[in-house]
Every structure is written in C-alpha cells, then in structure tokens.
Amino acid sequence: MNEEHHVNGGQAVTEGRTEKQVLEELSAEERALLKRVLEIERAKLHLTAYDATDDLLAAVKEILP
Amino acid sequence: MRLQSITLTNFRQFADVQTFDLTSDSVRPVSLLFGANGAGKTTFLNAFTWALYGTMSDDVEQQDRMITDSIWRALPIGDSAEVAVEVRFDHEGRDYRVLRSAALRKESDQQGVFSPKVQLWTTKPDGSSETVGAPQETIHSILPRGVSRSFFFNGERIENLVKKGAYAEVQKDIKVLLDLEQVERAIAHLPKVDRKLTADLKKHGGDKASGIQEAIDVLDERETAAQEELKVLESDLATLTEERDSVTDLLRQHAESAPIQAERDAVGNELEEARSARDAAIAERALLVATRGFQAFTDTLSESTAAMAQSLYQKGALPAPLKREFVDQLLDDGSCICGTPLTEHSVPWEHVKDWRQRAGLQAVETAWQQLSGQIAPLSAARDELCDSLAALMKRIGAERDRVTRLEERKSELDGKLRDSRMEDVQALETNRMELDGRIGVKQQRIGAVKAELQTIAKEVDQKTKERSRAVVTDELATKARSRSDLVQSVKRALEDILAIREEDIRRRLDAELKAVFKSITHQNHVPTLSAGFELTLYKDVNGVQLPVPKSTGENQILSLSFVAAVSKLAREIRKERRAEGDSVEDAGTYPIVMDAAFGSLDQDYQEAVSRALAKMAPQLVVLVSKSQGLGKVVTELMPYVSHLGVIETHTTAPGSVSDDIELEGMSYPYIRAAESDHSELKVIK
Numbered sequence: 001m002n003e004e005h006h007v008n009g010g011q012a013v014t015e016g017r018t019e020k021q022v023l024e025e026l027s028a029e030e031r032a033l034l035k036r037v038l039e040i041e042r043a044k045l046h047l048t049a050y051d052a053t054d055d056l057l058a059a060v061k062e063i064l065p
Numbered sequence: 066m067r068l069q070s071i072t073l074t075n076f077r078q079f080a081d082v083q084t085f086d087l088t089s090d091s092v093r094p095v096s097l098l099f100g101a102n103g104a105g106k107t108t109f110l111n112a113f114t115w116a117l118y119g120t121m122s123d124d125v126e127q128q129d130r131m132i133t134d135s136i137w138r139a140l141p142i143g144d145s146a147e148v149a150v151e152v153r154f155d156h157e158g159r160d161y162r163v164l165r166s167a168a169l170r171k172e173s174d175q176q177g178v179f180s181p182k183v184q185l186w187t188t189k190p191d192g193s194s195e196t197v198g199a200p201q202e203t204i205h206s207i208l209p210r211g212v213s214r215s216f217f218f219n220g221e222r223i224e225n226l227v228k229k230g231a232y233a234e235v236q237k238d239i240k241v242l243l244d245l246e247q248v249e250r251a252i253a254h255l256p257k258v259d260r261k262l263t264a265d266l267k268k269h270g271g272d273k274a275s276g277i278q279e280a281i282d283v284l285d286e287r288e289t290a291a292q293e294e295l296k297v298l299e300s301d302l303a304t305l306t307e308e309r310d311s312v313t314d315l316l317r318q319h320a321e322s323a324p325i326q327a328e329r330d331a332v333g334n335e336l337e338e339a340r341s342a343r344d345a346a347i348a349e350r351a352l353l354v355a356t357r358g359f360q361a362f363t364d365t366l367s368e369s370t371a372a373m374a375q376s377l378y379q380k381g382a383l384p385a386p387l388k389r390e391f392v393d394q395l396l397d398d399g400s401c402i403c404g405t406p407l408t409e410h411s412v413p414w415e416h417v418k419d420w421r422q423r424a425g426l427q428a429v430e431t432a433w434q435q436l437s438g439q440i441a442p443l444s445a446a447r448d449e450l451c452d453s454l455a456a457l458m459k460r461i462g463a464e465r466d467r468v469t470r471l472e473e474r475k476s477e478l479d480g481k482l483r484d485s486r487m488e489d490v491q492a493l494e495t496n497r498m499e500l501d502g503r504i505g506v507k508q509q510r511i512g513a514v515k516a517e518l519q520t521i522a523k524e525v526d527q528k529t530k531e532r533s534r535a536v537v538t539d540e541l542a543t544k545a546r547s548r549s550d551l552v553q554s555v556k557r558a559l560e561d562i563l564a565i566r567e568e569d570i571r572r573r574l575d576a577e578l579k580a581v582f583k584s585i586t587h588q589n590h591v592p593t594l595s596a597g598f599e600l601t602l603y604k605d606v607n608g609v610q611l612p613v614p615k616s617t618g619e620n621q622i623l624s625l626s627f628v629a630a631v632s633k634l635a636r637e638i639r640k641e642r643r644a645e646g647d648s649v650e651d652a653g654t655y656p657i658v659m660d661a662a663f664g665s666l667d668q669d670y671q672e673a674v675s676r677a678l679a680k681m682a683p684q685l686v687v688l689v690s691k692s693q694g695l696g697k698v699v700t701e702l703m704p705y706v707s708h709l710g711v712i713e714t715h716t717t718a719p720g721s722v723s724d725d726i727e728l729e730g731m732s733y734p735y736i737r738a739a740e741s742d743h744s745e746l747k748v749i750k
Contacts, residue, residue, distance in 0.1 A: 041247035052254040
C-alpha cells in the first residue's frame with residue numbers, strides 16, 4: 001500500500017502518514033491557524049447560512065498581525 | 066448526547082402528562098420498556114424524533130391525529146388542547162431541554178393541521194440557563210437528522226439503512242459524526258479568505274507581485290471550475306454506477322433462475338419416471354392377485370384334504386395293496402400264484418374274484434400319489450405369495466412417496482420461476498454494456514480533470530514561490546503575502562488531514578463492523594466498507610470473495626452491526642481528538658433507541674444482538690412486546706438495565722381483555738379494561 005498515493009490539491013499524501021505528522025511539519029503559526037480554523041468551523045457546524053470568511057480572516061490577522 | 070428523560074403531553078396514545086426517566090450510566094446503560102401491540106412503542110420511539118426533528122417515521126399511520134383521541138373527544142368545540150414532547154439530554158458538558166409543542170383549537174371532531182414550534186434551552190456548566198437561538202440547527206449539529214436514523218430506529222425496518230440510495234445520505238451525515246465535516250468546510254472556506262487577502266496584494270504589491278497574483282487568481286478560477294466539474298462528474302458516475310448495478314442484479318437473477326429452470330426440468334423428468342414406476346407396481350400387484358390370489362385361501366384346505374385322504378387310506382379305501390390289474394391277470398391265466406387252477410365258478414375262482422372288488426386301480430393310486438405330493442408345497446406357495454404381495458405394497462408406497470415429493474418440489478420451482486419478473490436477457494446485457502461504456506467515458510473525464518487539478522496546484526505552488534521572491538515594497542502588501550502563504554499552507558495541511566481521516570475512519574469502521582457482525586451471525590459472511598464508504602457483504606468460497614445477496618435478517622444484522630460500529634467509533638474518535646484540541650468526556654456519545662429491536666430475527670440472533678448492543682451502545686432504550694422481549698432478550702439485557710417499565714395498555718374493548726406481564730418474579734398489569742383507550746408509562750424500576 002505504500003506506493004499508493006492520494007492526490008489532494010496537488011499534494012501527494014503517502015499512505016501511512018499520520019495527522020500528527022502533518023501537524024508537526026507545520027510552523028507554529030500554521031499550527032495555530034489550523035487549530036483555530038477547525039474550532040471556528042466546528043462551533044458553527046449547525047449554521048448552514050453561516051459565512052466563515054470574516055471569522056477566518058480575523059483569525060489569520062490575529063496570528064499574523 | 067445522553068438522554069435524561071422524555072415527557073409526553075397528550076401525545077397520541079399517551080394522554081395527559083407522562084414522563085419516563087432515562088438517565089443511565091456505563092454499568093447499566095439500558096432502559097427496557099415493554100408494551101403490547103398497539104400500546105405505543107412505535108409512538109414512544111417517534112416521540113424522540115418528533116421532539117428533535119419534528120418528524121415521525123412513515124410507518125406511523127394517521128399522522129395528523131397527534132392529540133390523544135379521548136382528550137380531543139372530550140374537548141368542547143372552540144377550546145384548545147396542547148400536544149408536546151420534551152426531551153432532556155446532555156451533550157458535551159451541557160444540559161439541554163428541547164420542547165416541541167403545539168396548541169390546536171377544536172373546530173370539529175377531526176384534528177386539523179397545526180404547526181408545532183420547537184424551543185431549546187441549555188444549561189451551561191456554571192448553572193446558568195439560556196435559550197438557544199437556532200434550535201433546529203443546533204440539534205442538527207448535535208445529532209444530524211440522517212445519522213439519527215441510525216440511533217432511533219424500528220428494528221423491523223432498519224435494514225433500509227443499508228439499502229442502496231438511502232445509504233448516500235447516511236454517508237453524508239457520518240462525516241459530521243466522525244469529524245470530517247468541519248475539515249471539509251474549512252477547505253471550502255479558506256480560498257475565500259485568501260482571495261480577500263490577495264486583493265490587497267494586487268492593489269499594493271507593485272507590478273511584479275500584482276502580475277503574479279493575477280496569474281494565481283486565473284489559476285484559482287480554473288481550479289474552482291475544475292472542482293465544480295469534478296463534483297458533477299462524480300455524481301453522474303455514482304448515478305450511472307447505481308443504474309449499472311441494478312441491471313447487473315437483474316442479470317444475476319437470470320443467472321440465478323437458470324439452475325432453477327434446470328432443476329425443474331430434471332424434477333419433471335424424474336416425476337414422470339416415478340409415476341410410471343408407481344403404476345407398474347400397481348399393475349404387477351393386480352396380476353399377482355388374479356393369477357395366484359386363490360393360494361391365500363388354501364390355508365385350511367390342504368390340511369383337511371390330507372386328513373380326508375388319510376382316513377380313506379386307513380379304511381382301506383385308498384389305495385389298495387393289491388392292484389386290480391394283477392387279479393385280472395390271475396383270472397385270465399386260470400391259475401393262482403399258489404398253483405391252484407382257477408376254473409370259472411369254482412370256489413378258488415370265486416375267492417380270487419372277490420379280491421378283484423377289493424383291489425384298487427393303478428391310475429387311482431397314481432392320482433392319489435400325485436395329489437398328496439402337491440398338498441405340501443401349497444403352503445410354501447402361499448407364504449411366497451404373501452411375501453411378494455408385501456414387497457409390492459412396499460414398492461407402491463415408496464413410489465407414491467417419491468411422486469408426492471417430486472410434485473411438491475416441482476410446484477415450488479414453478480412458483481419461483483413464476484415470481485421472478487425478468488426482462489429479456491439480451492436487452493439487459495445491451496443496456497449493461499452501454500452503461501459500462503458511459504461509465505468508462507465519465508471515468509476518463511474524471512481522470513483528466515484530476516490531472517488538470519494537479520497541474521494547476523503545481524502551477525499555483527510555483528507562482529506562490531515566485532510571489533514570495535518578488536520585491537514588494539509596500540508594507541501592507543508584504544503582510545497580505547505572508548498571510549496568504551499561511552492560509553495556503555494551512556489549506557494544504559487540512560487536505561492532507563481530510564485524506565488521512567477518511568482512510569483511517571473507513572479502515573476502523575470496516576474492522577469494527579466485521580468484528581461486530583461476526584459476533585452476531587453464524588453465517589460465514591463478511592461485511593466490507595469500500596473506499597467510497599459503500600457497504601457490501603461477501604462470502605469466501607475457496608479463496609474467492611463472492612457477493613452475498615442479503616436477506617432481510619442479514620440486512621438487519623448488518624445494519625445493527627453498522628450502528629454499533631459507528632456508535633463506538635464516534636466515541637473513540639472524539640476521545641483521541643487531534644487537530645481540534647481536546648474534547649469533552651462524553652464527546653461522540655449517542656444513545657440507541659430501538660423499537661421492535663429484534664425484528665424477525667430468530668432466538669439465537671436475538672440473543673446475540675441483545676448482547677452485542679448492551680455492550681456497545683453507551684445508552685440503549687429498548688422497546689419490546691412480551692413475545693419479543695421475554696426469554697433470551699430479557700436474560701441478556703437485565704444485568705445492564707437501569708430503568709424497567711411497561712407501557713400499560715388501557716382499552717375499552719369489551720370482554721375479559723386483562724393481561725399481566727411477569728418481570729423478575731413479579732406480576733404487573735400489561736393490558737387493562739378502561740373507560741378510554743390510552744396508554745400509561747409505568748415505571749417498574
């Protein structure tokens with residue numbers, strides 16, 4: 001299975017790679033933003049009419065002021 | 066989500082206000098409710114879905130008669146009655162109370178249509194309470210409607226869960242349950258954020274950077290268009306594949322009917338043969354009776370004949386020691402054997418002549434000897450006749466049985482062939498090949514679009530790198546560029562995470578499903594969750610995996626195993642939460658509420674399912690009738706039961722209708738005569 005690759009947005013993901021590894025390869029800022037983005041999305045999962053753009057943009061600006 | 070209680074107000078059979086406590090813990094996660102047919106088990110199950118989603122299952126008849134009939138009848142025209150269901154539950158550290166209610170003004174005996182309203186309150190860990198603004202959406206985020214069907218279900222209908230078509234929706238909702246949805250949403254939302262950021266870059270970034278950004282924007286647009294096309298293509302492909310599968314199914318039925326046809330022909334021939342063998346045996350018996358039947362009645366005849374001959378013999382009547390022919394010879398010769406001359410009318414002549422009368426004929430003696438020789442074998446012949454007759458009767462019996470058996474089998478096979486409605490094989494095959502062709506074209510296009518997406522992504526990467534090298538003097542533009550880079554890499558990481566999670570969840574769900582299914586069924590069938598989250602069942606025949614046509618029972622077990630596996634995995638995944646950070650203690654916990662949980666399963670399966678569910682569900686509410694629930698089910702579940710109750714039926718039916726139920730050595734009312742038809746929730750423990 002190791003030779004198999006998933007293609008996602010042009011990035012080949014080798015099977016067997018873990019979520020933890022993905023997180024470790026990120027910089028501190030990237031990790032912080034990723035966590036924040038998922039928090040925001042999860043909190044508003046029930047709101048179909050919700051537009052995340054502003055909240056996410058605010059999160060980016062918070063991390064890179 | 067852990068259920069705490071349910072309160073019904075004038076909800077169909079349940080008149081007035083009735084509450085049932087459902088709080089449970091991990092040691093005793095089960096609430097067991099007994100109810101006769103019509104007592105309201107299905108209503109009770111539907112009370113949960115009505116409170117949470119405002120819907121009831123299709124099998125609830127007369128859905129507009131929501132208010133208890135007796136309450137409605139007694140209500141004066143112009144007055145209003147209330148119907149409501151309140152469910153209290155806790156979820157991820159918060160207590161919730163959902164109330165769906167409606168008041169209906171009586172215009173006539175018919176209950177009119179009403180629009181119930183839903184309210185949701187939450188109590189925070191600090192004890193403060195607040196009204197939730199978007200109650201329905203919040204409930205959907207706690208337990209999505211599609212997934213709820215896996216947790217609130219009618220056992221007899223649960224197999225629908227794994228039927229084609231229905232599963233697509235379940236599949237979508239599982240994403241919410243198993244934490245894929247927020248990742249997908251983030252991936253969809255981040256490009257919008259990026260566009261806002263890069264707008265600044267274009268405005269203030271100088272010629273070079275702005276130019277690169279414009280190129281990236283073009284690429285982004287192409288990417289969006291390609292992604293849209295991919296979505297359409299994939300959905301087309303799914304439709305076509307489903308169509309092809311159903312055609313293949315029909316073809317398989319043809320293949321299945323071929324052996325039936327062959328068997329019916331063979332059975333038909335054998336039946337003909339059996340019928341003639343039976344007729345031949347009957348004819349043989351007739352011949353035997355006609356030719357030798359008399360022998361059966363010679364039983365006493367031979368004995369009496371022998372006795373008669375013996376007595377004649379003893380009387381000297383038969384046979385004589387002297388032959389008449391010998392005496393005649395002496396008389397003809399005129400001389401006795403002693404030498405005395407035998408002159409006619411002399412004393413010696415008269416004497417010898419007297420002997421002539423007493424002598425027997427040679428012919429008579431021969432006849433006698435022949436006759437006596439035949440008397441003895443007559444009895445043996447009679448015995449043999451009896452044996453032959455018995456053998457023939459046995460043969461006739463066996464042939465008759467064979468004919469009956471074959472006639473039954475043939476009728477059965479005739480019926481099977483009659484019931485299968487089949488289209489022409491050739492037309493089906495043509496259709497299948499045409500669909501195959503169309504599927505091939507779609508798959509090619511999907512491949513091309515994916516390759517294009519890959520190229521675009523590479524180009525975007527390239528351009529992004531170029532962008533980072535481009536000289537940007539404006540501070541705002543520099544900031545926008547760093548932020549855009551950040552968003553891009555987070556998006557890529559999320560895409561990786563989504564792929565990893567999808568594969569991880571599929572693999573674990575598959576393993577769990579296999580384990581649960583195996584613990585229930587005695588069949589050597591193996592369920593598999595494919596890469597596209599499709600559920601199939603196959604069996605291993607000498608190393609070859611063959612698909613199994615699922616029976617209702619099998620589908621029920623498959624669905625129950627799936628529910629149990631999803632329930633378990635939802636908890637596990639939330640416990641080991643990763644990128645989102647730590648989650649609360651009860652995250653991913655959902656109750657299973659089931660009516661007629663054991664459907665049409667036989668006793669062994671009922672026992673195995675009860676055992677599996679009691680161990681796997683964090684909270685289980687089981688609704689059963691006496692006939693379904695007593696015996697193995699109750700034995701398996703009782704150690705895990707924290708609440709035991711009876712939905713007591715009150716009926717106006719005349720006659721002696723009372724019935725009791727015996728639970729843990731005590732007798733409780735099950736059905737009672739009353740002045741109005743309604744049901745009451747009675748708590749036993």
